[in-house]
Amino acid sequence: MTYRPDVVLVKGGASAIRATGPDGLTWTIDGRAPGAAELAVGKVMYVTSRAVGRVVAMRTDGGDPTVTLAPVDLTEVFLDAHFHDDLAIDARSTLYQEVPDRPGAVSEPAAGTAGTSPSVDPALFTGRAGVAPARAGAVLAVGRPRLLPADGPDRLPPARENSVTWSHGGWEVQPEASPGQLGLKIGHEAGDGLKVFVDFALRTSDLRVRSDVSIANGRLGSGSTFVVEGVDGFSIAVSAGAADGADDNKRIRVEVPVELTVPVVPGEPLMYSNTWKFVVGTALSGRNTTVTAGGRWRLDGPLGLVDGKMVTPHLSVEKSIMDSIGGVSVGVSGVAAAVEAKFQLGLGIPAAFAGPYAKFVMDTGVTNGSALGTPLARCRSAKLEAKAGAGVGISVSSEVLQALRRLLPSGAKLEMESESLKSYFKASQILPKVPLCVGSG
Known part of the structure; x- marks a missing residue:
């Protein structure tokens, strides 16, 4: 080098x-x-x-x-x-690094925001279904640079061997790595109003990342390779309930300020990092409404870049989320969740790592029809979209970039690779297939 x-x-x-x-x-x-x-x-x-x-x-x-x-x-x-790496990821060696004031960590996105945004009937977030519309995108939590003396009490916490639970405004998030699984648990249970739980898990076996990236005369070489192997499938379980219906609905976007890292081999300049991002939105109508659903899917093949070209795994259904939709509601109600898992070999600062990366994005939404329509038909719908992203560079969301521009001096150079995703699986279903449901879907 x-x-x-x-x-x-x-x-x-x-x-x-x-x-x-x-x-x-x-x-x-x-x-x-x-x-x-x-x-x-x-x-x-x-x-x-x-x-x-x-x-x-x-x-x-x-x-x-x-x-x-x-x-x-x-x-x-x-x-x-x-950089030529073939790194086996041992979950037992994972360290959890929390970054409490991570710039742009929490925001409230507008409906239809590009990137990690739930695939759910837009009517559920625009008021057409009797639900209050989401606000325009806004960063809700932004830290500020603090030039601290060495003995300052407010510092970055040390890395831990045990999982970290991060909290914000009634939401609790816990990323976790264990042999055979990488997961993210999301919960909201503040007061007597809204309760939301999302359990997302990637199933793994012999998880590893392979990388071959060159730089010559200050320029990135063409035909870079970075792939994630050993992700065999994923599962999603969601449940939501609201005591006061539409008044309790929430929508939040979080770039989880906890990084999962594996200690670097001595002499290796790039560090492995696994980070998470999610969007959750509820569209519950009527008092004491509940919605539940869950599914499981298989993934075959690697994800990432091979010689500069995107490769994506094959996705197949093991347990349909459609078959599990349940709950009680006097009006049409739904819940949407999109989760992103990003794998990277890089260097930099916690807010913006640079290096080769690949990401899985699973984007799902379910709706449950009104119980009042049961004598005719109780309509249910489900949507799932799997997306992938990969590249070499600093990949940051617009929210993080916005926060960094506010925090850093005006002359700071902030040229970053924008988020880009490729959809490789998309499916939707409405049941029963009768005019009352299909016509309204």
């Missing part, structure tokens, strides 16, 4: 880091560490694979520099490099 001339290598690894802000953007470095004296605004700091970025603000307290970092791409760090 050959580094760019403006890259400052601070030696000492993790021992050279005195403190990290809870947003993952601010770092206090041991001023005595070799290379620390060369840090300056405009330089790229490289301490560990988790602490790489362009210095956009800096101050010195007691000889220890504290810097704010902006994201950098691989080609801003390396002039020439070749």
